[in-house]
Amino acid sequence: MFLNQENLYSLPAKKNISLFIFRLFIVVLIVTSVIFYHSIFLITNNAVYAEEIIIPILDYHNFTTEESSSYKINIIEFEKQMGYLAAHNYSVISLSELLAGLRAGQLPPKPIVITIDDGYKSTYTLAYPVLRKFNFPATLFIYTNFIEKNNGSLTWEEIREMTSHNIEIGSHTLSHCNLLKYKKNENYETYLARIRREVFLSKEILESKIGSKVKFFAYPYGVYSPIIKNLVIQAGYEGILNANSMNNTLNTHLFSLNRQIIFGQSSFNSFIRILNQRPFNTSQIFPYDGIIENNQFVKIGAILEDDNYDAKTLSMKLGGAKVKFNFNPKNREISFTPDSLKPLIKKSYIVNITALDKNSQHQRKISWLITIK
Numbered sequence: 001m002f003l004n005q006e007n008l009y010s011l012p013a014k015k016n017i018s019l020f021i022f023r024l025f026i027v028v029l030i031v032t033s034v035i036f037y038h039s040i041f042l043i044t045n046n047a048v049y050a051e052e053i054i055i056p057i058l059d060y061h062n063f064t065t066e067e068s069s070s071y072k073i074n075i076i077e078f079e080k081q082m083g084y085l086a087a088h089n090y091s092v093i094s095l096s097e098l099l100a101g102l103r104a105g106q107l108p109p110k111p112i113v114i115t116i117d118d119g120y121k122s123t124y125t126l127a128y129p130v131l132r133k134f135n136f137p138a139t140l141f142i143y144t145n146f147i148e149k150n151n152g153s154l155t156w157e158e159i160r161e162m163t164s165h166n167i168e169i170g171s172h173t174l175s176h177c178n179l180l181k182y183k184k185n186e187n188y189e190t191y192l193a194r195i196r197r198e199v200f201l202s203k204e205i206l207e208s209k210i211g212s213k214v215k216f217f218a219y220p221y222g223v224y225s226p227i228i229k230n231l232v233i234q235a236g237y238e239g240i241l242n243a244n245s246m247n248n249t250l251n252t253h254l255f256s257l258n259r260q261i262i263f264g265q266s267s268f269n270s271f272i273r274i275l276n277q278r279p280f281n282t283s284q285i286f287p288y289d290g291i292i293e294n295n296q297f298v299k300i301g302a303i304l305e306d307d308n309y310d311a312k313t314l315s316m317k318l319g320g321a322k323v324k325f326n327f328n329p330k331n332r333e334i335s336f337t338p339d340s341l342k343p344l345i346k347k348s349y350i351v352n353i354t355a356l357d358k359n360s361q362h363q364r365k366i367s368w369l370i371t372i373k
């Protein structure tokens, strides 16, 4: 049986009209609050989601059919890692896609990037067939002096073939030198002219050999300073990659892309831990990333922003070695000051601070570079 609408709405009594208006008001109120609540919820939900987008950039070097060692990974192990990414619906994207995605603030779900450094022959003979099998893009960071140098290095022909199948080429300088180190008898001017060549000329050589634009630069040994970084930007690179072992977010700057070195001897579980690792939100790190510091007793640390980590699991490392740190739960400052008897050695250190996430138990990590001069 249908309701007769005409009858329902044409009831003449005044009392019924006010009741109707009152009911209408209630309905409108409910609908508006639902819509309002819903949009607020979506906004917050998106914000949380945006913060927690993590973009690991994996960094490999050499591959082998024999046992893995630090910078050489057994190819079966590499294939297992790539298989894991495919099976768990990771979006393996190229660095160019990451560049575009970070500029637009939008990336596919579970984004991840693969990079391979130096230009070893095994990149072509072992890794490339695996990447093709999974149809994964990758970026090779090549130092040009190594190409066609010996049996262990890539040829230009192999590089060109790979570039027509989803492989991008980035610069890793001419000679793979430590860009912070002076050579004997060098003054500031001659040093800077040499570093400039490493950065500018390697780009020109690569571009002429492969016939396309070289957009990315990776520091050899992951070391840099503000001056070096500026040179790389001046040379026209659009993205710069370091070796600070943390994952990136939508807020990571294109000139400070962090990479996770995948060591040959590390376990499959540690590979998965890297994929799930979240960055620490910090309001401050000290001294700043890339600093050339004269004080061998400099206080090093960070102010942690959120309360999403388990403070009992905090750990701090300097150049891979655990240090005894202080943590103030009130202002969330974690810091290490070298012992008056044990000054820091004059070299570059990667500072790592880690803890487990309170809820997910995934690792949180912040990583940056300081150099003691």
Ligand SMILES: [Zn+2]
Pocket: 117, 118, 172, 176, 220, 221
């Ligand atoms: Zn390298």
